Amino acid sequence: MKFRSLVPTLSATLLIAACSNLGLGGPITAEAPLAPTKGNTASGTVKFTEVGGGVVIDAQVTGLAPGKHGFHIHEKGDCSAPDGTSAGGHFNPTGKQHGDPAKADHHLGDMPMLVADANGNAKLGTVLEGLTISGKGNGNIVGRGLIVHAAPDDFATQPTGNSGARVACGVIATK
Structure with missing residues (x-):
């Protein structure tokens, strides 16, 4: 899976939305409201729109420490643990x-x-290839957890990227 800039896909997203308004079928979307974990203040909303070959991600998060934060889709849609x-x-x-x-x-x-x-x-606005919302393939993200971490992701340490504590958690659900 690769990611690419949101700008080239903006036209495709707008076209999909226009077709939806004409009754031609709309985009497949999902959303994850982020809530702070215990002792943290991070919160926000992440919206997902399925496009050919991937998913557009539009994230807006507040209450973070300034700087870089690891950001991952997790295997379980369960934010019940305080951490x-x-x-x-x-x-x-x-x-x-x-x-x-x-x-x-x-x-x-x-x-x-x-x-x-x-x-x-x-x-964050990006497109990640290989993910789906519609349930096709093994990249379906609906029902998965979404985590914002306290520290930057080093993209090397296995299996987590050494991103530190989890400061916000949400569950991806269709709209």
Whole structure:
């Protein structure tokens, strides 16, 4: 799975939305509201839109420490543990090593880093190939957990990227 800039797919997303308004079938979407884990303040919303070969991700997160934060889709849609560990490990149906989503080998749940500004706000717009919302293939993310970590992802340490504590957790659900 590779990721690519959101800009080239914006036209495709707008076309899909236009078709939806004409009654031609709309985009397949999902959303994950993020809530802080115990002792943290991070929260936000991550929206997912299925496009050919992947999923557009639009994340808006607040309450973070300034700087980089690991950001992953996890195997279980369970945020019941105060520290978010109930979400399990990274979503990895293909059995790959953890790594940078810009490179060929990595978990399907590996995502680009969230980067928070001086006020603790982070935005991310990207497309991740190999993921689905419609249930087709092994890349289906509906019902999976979504975790924001306290530290940057080094994209090397196995199997987690050494991203530290889980500061926010959400569950991906269709809209």
